[in-house]
Amino acid sequence: MSDPQHDVKQWLAAKLEPRGVKAAFGKAIGMTPDKVTRSIELESPDPKKRRALKLEEIEASARYFNELPPGFDGMTQWLNAASSSSARPRPTPNASFPPVYQKFPSDSYIPVLGQTAGGPNGRFVLNGAEVGRVFTPPALEGVEGAYAVRVFGTSMHPRFKPGETVWINPHLPVRQGDDCVVQMKTDEVDGRESYIKEFVSRSAGALRLWQHNPDEGEENEISLDNSKVLAVHKVVFQAML
Numbered sequence: 001m002s003d004p005q006h007d008v009k010q011w012l013a014a015k016l017e018p019r020g021v022k023a024a025f026g027k028a029i030g031m032t033p034d035k036v037t038r039s040i041e042l043e044s045p046d047p048k049k050r051r052a053l054k055l056e057e058i059e060a061s062a063r064y065f066n067e068l069p070p071g072f073d074g075m076t077q078w079l080n081a082a083s084s085s086s087a088r089p090r091p092t093p094n095a096s097f098p099p100v101y102q103k104f105p106s107d108s109y110i111p112v113l114g115q116t117a118g119g120p121n122g123r124f125v126l127n128g129a130e131v132g133r134v135f136t137p138p139a140l141e142g143v144e145g146a147y148a149v150r151v152f153g154t155s156m157h158p159r160f161k162p163g164e165t166v167w168i169n170p171h172l173p174v175r176q177g178d179d180c181v182v183q184m185k186t187d188e189v190d191g192r193e194s195y196i197k198e199f200v201s202r203s204a205g206a207l208r209l210w211q212h213n214p215d216e217g218e219e220n221e222i223s224l225d226n227s228k229v230l231a232v233h234k235v236v237f238q239a240m241l
Contacts, residue, residue, distance in 0.1 A: 005053055006042060006178075007070035012053070013040040015065050029060040047158055071139035071236075108136040110167060112148045115194075121222050122155030122211060126183060127191035137167060137237045145170045149181060149196070155211040155218075156196055160238065166196065167237035174199045179235040182209065185228050192230065202226060 016022040016036070026036040039057070041050035053061075062068050062078045072078075112132040115124045126149065140146045148167045151160040159179070160166065166179070174180050176199060184193040197209035200221065207224045214220055 008053060008058060008072075009040050009042055011069045012061055013042075015061075015067075016040065025061075025064060028064055029057070031057070074138055074141055108141065109133040110136050110140060110146050110148045112150065112165065115149065115152055115191075120215070121218055122153045122195055122197070124152040124194055125191040126181075126194040134165060134167070134241060139236050140167060140169060143169055143171065149194075151196060154213050155215070156198075157213045159198070159212050160196065161240065163240070165239055165241045166235045168233045169236045170231065170233045172234040172236070174232050174234045176200060180209075181233045181235065182207065182224070182229060183231045183233070184224070185230045195224075196235070197222070199232065202229075202232070207232070 016025055022036055023033065025031075026033055031039070035051070038049060038051045039053050044050055058069060058072065059075070059078050062072065062075065066079060068075055068079065110133065111130040112134055114127045114129040114131040134148050136146075146167065146169055148165050151162055151164045151166060154162055156179075166181070168181050178199045180197065180199045182195045182197060184195075186193045195209065197211055200208040200210050202208070203226065205226055207226050207229050209222050209224065210220055211218075211222065212220070
């Protein structure tokens with residue numbers, strides 16, 4: 001099952017593997033054992049058995065282990081804050097870690113590209129026009145060509161909700177289980193036929209994708225002619241804005 005926080009969760013799971021660390025970690029940052037387990041779950045197809053790590057929980061994890069997780073190398077202030085407070089005892093939280101406002105550089109943004117007409121299998125036309133701007137998450141700082149789009153239709157529900165924003169890194173390789181934006185070679189004057197799906201596999205002949213909520217008469221797995229595929233770009237972040 002795809003998860004845009006895949007690398008962070010793998011990092012945290014490795015940190016929590018030694019005996020007794022998971023319990024101590026959960027107690028220190030105010031997370032129940034069940035919540036910790038669901039926060040590092042990657043394989044279960046049941047959405048109730050997994051959850052996304054919140055930004056404040058990722059920060060708390062970095063402070064607890066005094067190490068920045070993958071994709072957050074620029075957040076050195078998290079560790080500096082932990083060092084400055086290490087001299088005094090820290091109270092045991094009795095609730096979830098308090099919300100933290102994350103300040104992003106004012107001149108750093110990601111363009112949101114516009115969409116037109118939808119169609120079968122969650123198809124939409126990516127017209128390339130910039131229709132808005134959103135903040136740059138740490139994983140996309142300095143990534144040339146990064147962009148965002150808004151989810152069209154319900155073919156990927158509950159993984160993605162209609163209107164949700166997804167951020168794309170066009171340079172990362174796409175692995176089985178990753179969410180991705182697929183752009184097709186078309187003759188449409190208004191843009192490129194595109195899809196937001198889960199990547200299954202790619203061969204010389206076909207690109208296989210998975211959708212969680214197909215319309216009536218459609219299949220979960222769809223196959224596209226690989227010769228007509230222009231690009232497969234990895235989704236690395238999502239939020240309802």
